[in-house]
Amino acid sequence: MVAERPAAGAPGASGPGGNRAAVLAELGRHESGLDARRLHAALWDSGGARISLTTVYRILRRLADEDLVTVIRTESGDPLYRPVAIGRYFLLCRVCGRAEPFTAPEVEHRLRRIAREHGFGELRYRLGLHGVCPRCAA
Numbered sequence: 001m002v003a004e005r006p007a008a009g010a011p012g013a014s015g016p017g018g019n020r021a022a023v024l025a026e027l028g029r030h031e032s033g034l035d036a037r038r039l040h041a042a043l044w045d046s047g048g049a050r051i052s053l054t055t056v057y058r059i060l061r062r063l064a065d066e067d068l069v070t071v072i073r074t075e076s077g078d079p080l081y082r083p084v085a086i087g088r089y090f091l092l093c094r095v096c097g098r099a100e101p102f103t104a105p106e107v108e109h110r111l112r113r114i115a116r117e118h119g120f121g122e123l124r125y126r127l128g129l130h131g132v133c134p135r136c137a138a
């Protein structure tokens, strides 16, 4: 599906940290998630990072281990990768991987209070309700 890319570019130009940031930035532009191949193509198209597909996979695995990206296993294709949003909530379709954001200020308020009671700051959390979207249920 993804066209072969020329082996040009400057692999070391932005360093591994820069590549990580580029991957996260690119994922941030695709709220419903991207599979690794499409992410790889998007990185090249945007000039974000000219890195190999293997490197994209390695970075995604690392980010997933660190809980910075969510891996969404769909029943209809490659897993999708999505950055973990701070204090945001999503309904996730486990068939097509579609994400429907919603807000829940009362939940947020409660979570922050619980964290404060335990002396925790700089919170990072996500709340994903996995289900089947109306389109896939039809």
Ligand SMILES: [Zn+2]
Pocket (backbone or CB within 6 Å): 093, 094, 095, 096, 097, 098, 132, 133, 134, 135, 136, 137
């Ligand atoms: Zn769906």
